[in-house]
Amino acid sequence: MSDPAEHFILALSCPNRPGIVAAVSTFLFEKGCNILEAQQYDDQESGRFFTRIVFNVVQGQATIEAIRAGFAAIADTFSFTWTLRSKAEKRxxxxxxxxxxxxxxxxxxxxxxxxxxxxxxxxxxxxxxxxxxxxxxxxxxxxxxxxxxxxxxxxxxxxxxxxxxxxxxxxxxxxxxxxxxxxxxxxxxxxxxxxxxxxxxxxxxxxxxxxxxxxxxxxxxxxxxxxxxxxxxxxxxxxxxxxxxxxxxxxxxxxxxxxxxxxxxxxxxxxxxxxxxxxxxxxxxxxxx
The missing domain is CATH 3.40.50.170 (Formyl transferase, N-terminal domain)
Incomplete structure (x- = not known):
């Protein structure tokens, strides 16, 4: 199993529409991930949706590279502007x-x-x-x-x-x-x-x-x-x-x-x-x- 002590940060924005949270959370669940923190905001003026999610991997061997590659398809579907990185990474x-x-x-x-x-x-x-x-x-x-x-x-x-x-x-x-x-x-x-x-x-x-x-x-x-x-x-x-x-x-x-x-x-x-x-x-x- 991947190290559950390693936390990842997913941040994204996109045009708002139904199903965004469901798609993201379902994807993470299927990759064996557990959501630790989640914040979101629906900007009614611009019609854009924003969220920041912190998660870890608690089942399986999913790496950040595998998660990033799999998430790209969802990102294309919803026109996400997004970043995904390890919380331990120093910028x-x-x-x-x-x-x-x-x-x-x-x-x-x-x-x-x-x-x-x-x-x-x-x-x-x-x-x-x-x-x-x-x-x-x-x-x-x-x-x-x-x-x-x-x-x-x-x-x-x-x-x-x-x-x-x-x-x-x-x-x-x-x-x-x-x-x-x-x-x-x-x-x-x-x-x-x-x-x-x-x-x-x-x-x-x-x-x-x-x-x-x-x-x-x-x-x-x-x-x-x-x-x-x-x-x-x-x-x-x-x-x-x-x-x-x-x-x-x-x-x-x-x-x-x-x-x-x-x-x-x-x-x-x-x-x-x-x-x-x-x-x-x-x-x-x-x-x-």
């Missing part, structure tokens, strides 16, 4: 950062203690290694790729080369303060998460917390979203807020903002790696744990 993630290192440091710490299981394929920054002298990269390759207006295309070509050559599955802009070109944004569409230091689309550009302070806001927040060619307007994965008052200075807001950014980005990355985030056009369906 390959490339981290990008600039001068502010709080998100980078937080993700490296969560990775090191096993809170976010992943394979870190590299760290890219437009600042030199000395900027992060206090951080332990634990053997992760570091790439210093400075960028100017004249060198931007060449610099982005190198980023894409690193992404491809390391078999990276996801890039994370951990306060990487460079706007990606339309070309690179298109290449990493659905495969790149950004953290924005406000509730989108408010307070874009430079010094967002100073902008918020000048407006006298009472709630401040951060937004993690997928990167698209529309600046800071990709599908939102997660947001969080912190209540503030007139007593908070701009520096107080920066400090509190860093805390929000860290936790929002960490949650978004973790959910993506667990196949909890399914794209629904310009929005996302997030099956939280």
């Amino acid at each position: 390959r993630v490339l981290l990008l950062a600039s001068k502010f290192d709080h998100c980078l440091a937080d993700l490296l710490y969560r990775w090191r203690i096993g809170e976010i299981p992943m394979e870190v394929t590299g760290i890219i920054s437009n600042h030199p290694r000395e900027t992060y002298a206090h951080l332990d990269f634990d053997g992760v390759p570091f790439h210093h790729l400075p960028v100017t207006k004249d060198s931007k295309m060449a610099q982005e070509a190198k980023i894409w080369e690193i992404f491809q050559s390391t078999n990276t599955e996801l890039a994370v802009l951990a306060r990487y303060m460079q706007v990606l070109s339309d070309d690179l944004s298109a290449k990493v569409s659905g495969k790149c998460i950004n953290i924005h230091h406000s509730f989108l689309p408010g307070f874009k550009g430079a010094k967002p917390y100073h902008q918020a302070h000048a407006r006298g806001v009472k709630l401040m927040g951060a937004t993690a979203h997928y990167v698209t060619s529309d600046l800071d307007e990709g599908p939102i994965i997660e947001q969080d807020v912190e209540r503030i008052s007139h007593q908070d200075s701009a520096d107080d807001m920066v400090r509190k903002g860093r805390d929000i950014e860290r936790r929002v980005l960490a949650r978004a990355l973790s959910w993506h790696l667990q196949d909890r985030v399914l794209l629904a056009g310009g929005r996302t369906v997030v099956f939280r744990d």
Whole structure:
């Protein structure tokens, strides 16, 4: 018998119609699988169905390859957009950062203690290694790729080369303060998460917390979203807020903002790696744990 301790994650979306759940559950049953978790959502606006299922094999010798091959016929019948993988598989993630290192440091710490299981394929920054002298990269390759207006295309070509050559599955802009070109944004569409230091689309550009302070806001927040060619307007994965008052200075807001950014980005990355985030056009369906 296959090892029942190995769990698999099936995530899919498709045009909604009767029989989807029955077809999927019957298939898994016939393969000797037991469903451990199941979440689903019927989006009545778009007419699409979304589900995430965690299962294991309790009878027979079905492998993930055999399950994937057999499931393809059902996927074709229902026009599934789907993924199937072992829960133990660690996804390959490339981290990008600039001068502010709080998100980078937080993700490296969560990775090191096993809170976010992943394979870190590299760290890219437009600042030199000395900027992060206090951080332990634990053997992760570091790439210093400075960028100017004249060198931007060449610099982005190198980023894409690193992404491809390391078999990276996801890039994370951990306060990487460079706007990606339309070309690179298109290449990493659905495969790149950004953290924005406000509730989108408010307070874009430079010094967002100073902008918020000048407006006298009472709630401040951060937004993690997928990167698209529309600046800071990709599908939102997660947001969080912190209540503030007139007593908070701009520096107080920066400090509190860093805390929000860290936790929002960490949650978004973790959910993506667990196949909890399914794209629904310009929005996302997030099956939280």
